[in-house]
Amino acid sequence: MKTNDGSQKNGIATAADLVVCGKIFTSENDRIVEAFAVKDGKYVYVGDRKGSEKFIKEGQTQILDHTGKGLVMPSCGNGHAHYSMGYATHSVGTIVGGHDDVDKFLTKIVPNAVKKARKTGATSIFGFGWSVMLFTENMPTRQQLDDICDDIPIYFADEEGHKGIVNTICLVNAGIMDKDGNVLKTEVRGGEIVMGDDGTPTGFLKEQAGTYVRSFLDNKKLFPVDIAKENMAKIQEQMLSEGYTMYMDGWSPYFYNDHLYQAARQVDEAGDMHIILGLSYEIESWMNVDEALAKADEAQKYRTTHVLPNWVKLFMDGTVEGSTGFVDPLYPDGHQGLANWEEDEVTDITRKANAKGMAMHIHTMGNKAVNRCINAFVNGGKDELRNTIVHVRNVNDPDWQRMADHNIYSTSGMIWHHFPTGAPEILKTLVPAGMEDKSYPMKSYFDYGINVSFHSDYPALSGSPDDPFGIMEISVTGVMDPEKESPWWTEELITREQAITALTINCAKQMFIEDERGSIKEGKYADFLLVDKDVLSCPVNEIHTAKPEATYFEGKKVFSI
Numbered sequence: 001m002k003t004n005d006g007s008q009k010n011g012i013a014t015a016a017d018l019v020v021c022g023k024i025f026t027s028e029n030d031r032i033v034e035a036f037a038v039k040d041g042k043y044v045y046v047g048d049r050k051g052s053e054k055f056i057k058e059g060q061t062q063i064l065d066h067t068g069k070g071l072v073m074p075s076c077g078n079g080h081a082h083y084s085m086g087y088a089t090h091s092v093g094t095i096v097g098g099h100d101d102v103d104k105f106l107t108k109i110v111p112n113a114v115k116k117a118r119k120t121g122a123t124s125i126f127g128f129g130w131s132v133m134l135f136t137e138n139m140p141t142r143q144q145l146d147d148i149c150d151d152i153p154i155y156f157a158d159e160e161g162h163k164g165i166v167n168t169i170c171l172v173n174a175g176i177m178d179k180d181g182n183v184l185k186t187e188v189r190g191g192e193i194v195m196g197d198d199g200t201p202t203g204f205l206k207e208q209a210g211t212y213v214r215s216f217l218d219n220k221k222l223f224p225v226d227i228a229k230e231n232m233a234k235i236q237e238q239m240l241s242e243g244y245t246m247y248m249d250g251w252s253p254y255f256y257n258d259h260l261y262q263a264a265r266q267v268d269e270a271g272d273m274h275i276i277l278g279l280s281y282e283i284e285s286w287m288n289v290d291e292a293l294a295k296a297d298e299a300q301k302y303r304t305t306h307v308l309p310n311w312v313k314l315f316m317d318g319t320v321e322g323s324t325g326f327v328d329p330l331y332p333d334g335h336q337g338l339a340n341w342e343e344d345e346v347t348d349i350t351r352k353a354n355a356k357g358m359a360m361h362i363h364t365m366g367n368k369a370v371n372r373c374i375n376a377f378v379n380g381g382k383d384e385l386r387n388t389i390v391h392v393r394n395v396n397d398p399d400w401q402r403m404a405d406h407n408i409y410s411t412s413g414m415i416w417h418h419f420p421t422g423a424p425e426i427l428k429t430l431v432p433a434g435m436e437d438k439s440y441p442m443k444s445y446f447d448y449g450i451n452v453s454f455h456s457d458y459p460a461l462s463g464s465p466d467d468p469f470g471i472m473e474i475s476v477t478g479v480m481d482p483e484k485e486s487p488w489w490t491e492e493l494i495t496r497e498q499a500i501t502a503l504t505i506n507c508a509k510q511m512f513i514e515d516e517r518g519s520i521k522e523g524k525y526a527d528f529l530l531v532d533k534d535v536l537s538c539p540v541n542e543i544h545t546a547k548p549e550a551t552y553f554e555g556k557k558v559f560s561i
C-alpha cells in the first residue's frame with residue numbers, strides 16, 4: 001500500500017532511478033526543498049532529504065548530491081527566439097560580415113557566392129548580414145548584381161533581415177518587373193520597392209517588400225528538410241548547453257514552406273528531440289490572410305509529443321529607438337511610426353486563429369501598437385488561449401489591468417536594460433517624451449499578476465546574453481556590465497525568484513505545458529538543471545557567470561560539461 005509520498009508502508013519505497021539532493025528551487029511558489037526522486041522520467045517525490053531516502057535502492061538508484069555546489073532548479077524556457085533562422089541562414093546562405101563594405105560585397109562576396117551556386121547547381125543565391133549603416137550611402141543596384149550574375153535570382157538580406165538587395169531576375173520572378181524592364185508592381189503593403197531616377201526598381205527592398213520578393217525564391221530547394229534536421233541537432237546542442245529545454249520559435253516558415261515543421265516532427269519521431277519546441281506561423285501583411293491562416297492551421301498536423309505547432313505570429317511594428325515603432329505621443333520630429341496591421345484586421349485574425357485552437361504571438365514594440373493588440377485580443381480573442389505580446393517596449397497605464405483581466409501574456413527581452421550610461425540623453429532626441437528612460441518593463445507584469453516569460457530573441461539582439469543567467473542578472477540589476485554602466489529603470493527590476501519564475505514556469509504556461517513541465521513537482525517531467533552557482537545567494541553581479549553543469553530532460557542527462 002502506498003502513502004502520500006509514494007513510499008510503502010513497510011518502509012521500502014518504489015525504487016527511483018535517480019535521487020537528487022541539494023538546494024533545490026522548485027518554481028512552485030518560491031518553495032525550496034532538499035531532495036527529489038525521479039522514476040520513469042517524472043518526479044515521484046519532492047521534499048526533504050529524509051523522505052527521499054525511502055526511494056533509494058542500492059544498485060538501482062543513482063544519487064546526485066549537489067549540496068554546496070550550486071543550485072538545482074527547473075530547466076529554462078526561451079519565450080521567443082530565432083535559433084532556426086540563425087542556423088538556417090548560416091547553413092544555406094552566404095554570410096556578409098558586419099564590417100564588410102559595398103566594395104568587398106561586389107568584388108568578393110557576391111562573385112564567390114555565384115561561383116559556389118554554379119558549382120552546386122543552385123537555383124537561388126541567398127545571403128544575409130550586410131550592414132545598413134555601411135551600405136546606405138552607396139547601396140548596390142540590381143544592375144551591379146546583374147553584371148555578376150543575371151540568370152540566378154540573388155537575394156541578400158541585411159543584418160536585421162528586414163531589407164533586401166536583389167538582381168533583376170529576382171524581381172522578374174516576383175512579378176515586380178518583366179524581362180523587358182517594364183515595371184508591373186510598384187507597391188507592397190508594409191514595405192517599399194525603392195525606385196531609381198529612371199522610374200524602375202533599384203533592387204533595394206525595404207521591410208515587407210523584402211519578405212515578399214524573397215518568398216518567390218526557390219525556397220523548397222534552398223532550405224531542404226535534411227538541412228532543417230541537421231540544424232535541429234545544432235539548435236538543441238546550443239540550447240541544452242545553456243540550460244533551455246523549452247523554446248518558442250519566432251518565425252517558423254522563414255523560407256515560406258513547412259520544412260522546419262517536417263524536420264521537427266521527424267527528429268522527434270526518431271527519439272532525438274530533447275526540448276519542447278513551439279512553432280509559430282508568421283503571416284505577412286502582404287499575404288491573403290485566409291489562405292495564410294489555412295496554412296497555419298494545416299501546419300498543426302505536425303504536432304508530436306515535443307513539437308507544438310499552434311501559434312500564429314504577426315509583426316506589428318518596428319522599434320521605438322529606430323523610430324519605426326507605433327507610438328503615442330509622437331516622436332520628437334512629429335511622426336507616429338507605422339503599424340503593419342489595422343486593429344480590425346488583428347481582431348479578425350485573432351478570432352479566426354483562436355477558433356482553430358491557435359494562439360497569437362505578436363511582435364509589438366510601441367505603446368500604440370501594444371494597445372492595438374490588446375484591443376484585438378480583448379475583442380476577438382478567447383482568454384483561455386493566452387494570446388501573447390512579444391517584446392513590448394511601453395505599455396499605457398490602463399492596458400496593464402486589461403491584460404490581467406483578459407489573461408493576455410507577455411514575453412520580454414532584457415537586453416534593453418543594457419543601455420549605456422547617458423542613453424536617456426541620446427534617446428530624448430529619438431523617442432517620444434517620457435519614454436527616454438523607460439523601456440521594457442518587467443516588475444509591473446508581476447504586480448498585475450500577468451504571466452511574463454523571458455526571451456533572448458537570438459540571434460537578433462547581438463551583444464546581448466542568450467543564456468538564462470545573463471538575462472537573469474540584467475533583470476535584477478538593470479545592467480549588463482555593472483563596472484561600466486549605471487542601472488536602467490530601477491523601478492522595474494525584479495527579484496531573483498521572480499526572474500527564475502519568468503525563466504521556467506511562466507514559459508511553460510506560455511507554451512500550455514505547465515501541467516507537465518516548468519517546475520519541480522510530483523507528477524511532472526523531470527526537466528531540471530544542476531547549476532554551478534547558487535544564483536539565489538551569490539553576489540548579484542556574478543549571476544551571469546553561472547552555467548548549467550548538467551541539463552536533464554525527462555529524467556535523462558542531455559547535456560553535461
Ligand SMILES: [Zn+2]
Nearest residue numbers: 080250457460
Ligand atoms: Zn523576434
